[in-house]
Amino acid sequence: MSAAHGVSPARLDAIAAGAVPSPEEARAILADPASRAALAARDASALFALLGALPLDPPAPAYVSPAAPPKRVRALLAAAAALVAAAGLLVAVRVPGPPASPGAPLLRAEAILPPAGPGGAATSWPAPVERVGSPTAEVVTLVPPSEGGAVVTMIVDEGVEL
Amino acid sequence: MPPVTDHDHRLIARAAAGDRAAFDALVRPRWERIFRIALRIVGEREDAQDVAQRACLRLWQTLDRFRPGEDLDGWIYRMVTNLAIDALRRRRARREEAVPAAPRPAPVAGQPEHRLLAAELERALEEATADLPPRQKAVFVLARVEGLAPTEIARMLDLAPSTVRNHLLQARAHVARVLERRFPGLIGPRGGRP
Numbered sequence: 001m002s003a004a005h006g007v008s009p010a011r012l013d014a015i016a017a018g019a020v021p022s023p024e025e026a027r028a029i030l031a032d033p034a035s036r037a038a039l040a041a042r043d044a045s046a047l048f049a050l051l052g053a054l055p056l057d058p059p060a061p062a063y064v065s066p067a068a069p070p071k072r073v074r075a076l077l078a079a080a081a082a083l084v085a086a087a088g089l090l091v092a093v094r095v096p097g098p099p100a101s102p103g104a105p106l107l108r109a110e111a112i113l114p115p116a117g118p119g120g121a122a123t124s125w126p127a128p129v130e131r132v133g134s135p136t137a138e139v140v141t142l143v144p145p146s147e148g149g150a151v152v153t154m155i156v157d158e159g160v161e162l
Numbered sequence: 163m164p165p166v167t168d169h170d171h172r173l174i175a176r177a178a179a180g181d182r183a184a185f186d187a188l189v190r191p192r193w194e195r196i197f198r199i200a201l202r203i204v205g206e207r208e209d210a211q212d213v214a215q216r217a218c219l220r221l222w223q224t225l226d227r228f229r230p231g232e233d234l235d236g237w238i239y240r241m242v243t244n245l246a247i248d249a250l251r252r253r254r255a256r257r258e259e260a261v262p263a264a265p266r267p268a269p270v271a272g273q274p275e276h277r278l279l280a281a282e283l284e285r286a287l288e289e290a291t292a293d294l295p296p297r298q299k300a301v302f303v304l305a306r307v308e309g310l311a312p313t314e315i316a317r318m319l320d321l322a323p324s325t326v327r328n329h330l331l332q333a334r335a336h337v338a339r340v341l342e343r344r345f346p347g348l349i350g351p352r353g354g355r356p
Binding site for chain 2: 018019027030031033035036037038040043044045046047048049050052054056057059060061063064065
């Protein structure tokens with residue numbers, strides 16, 4: 001019967017042997033019990049070839065580039081941008097450490113690095129940390145990965161008491 | 163697998179140098195298949211998305227190791243398959259300790275007939291392969307659902323072709339038994355044998 005639905009016995013033989021059916025063939029076989037029986041009689045597991053020919057239902061989730069910084073980092077960037085906009089240009093923070101050790105900055109550049117690029121090479125984001133006048137101060141510039149986002153500059157100085 | 167085109171080679175070179183847009187142009191057309199392979203092996207969309215994302219991340223991190231003449235699709239699908247096998251092993255280990263996962267939803271009445279049957283076939287695939295060892299399930303999915311040749315699968319998974327054929331033989335026999343026993347409606351009326 002299959003011929004009546006456009007799937008010939010020869011084509012069923014080919015699908016049973018491993019050929020990939022077209023979406024139309026897959027729908028035709030699915031819709032026709034006699035065709036399904038004929039295919040299953042050749043090889044029951046070949047029925048699953050029909051799945052491979054049909055689009056996913058529901059469809060696959062949208063592609064998200066793995067090269068973009070993770071959601072956590074984007075949220076951090078947005079929060080930092082809002083902080084800078086509200087409070088001015090500069091944020092200097094220091095968390096007091098134990099008496100014998102210097103304080104640790106709240107935010108470390110290496111803690112928010114996005115996935116490394118090919119071969120482990122650092123991507124262009126964030127910009128490298130540079131030293132400024134104070135021997136204990138560091139300027140950290142966060143450049144968003146997409147154009148149009150806010151650039152956030154922070155000075156993290158372990159030598160400044162709040 | 164389709165051969166790597168000159169266009170792909172240019173994208174690979176740019177992506178290996180850190181060009182995100184080139185990487186996305188390379189992977190986006192393959193995304194659905196990456197996700198589909200992951201889904202059919204791990205059997206659960208959330209885990210499949212995680213596997214597919216991690217495969218893309220690994221590709222981004224290792225693309226500079228790709229050499230001209232290599233099979234790009236084989237390379238990508240090998241990554242996703244191996245990650246999916248690991249995820250399936252972890253999931254089954256978790257399931258042994260936890261409450262059984264909820265079964266896939268039954269097909270919804272009112273859909274066109276071929277969609278109903280496709281949904282039923284999805285459930286049958288998950289049930290019929292639930293007892294297969296993870297690697298055997300992966301071989302079955304790649305061969306029977308994705309239509310890859312045993313020699314391609316052997317190359318992708320670093321297995322001997324005879325091992326792939328054995329996996330397939332065992333998986334097909336098991337799947338046929340489960341289908342006949344639990345999904346007779348999918349197989350259709352008796353008497354369809356040639």
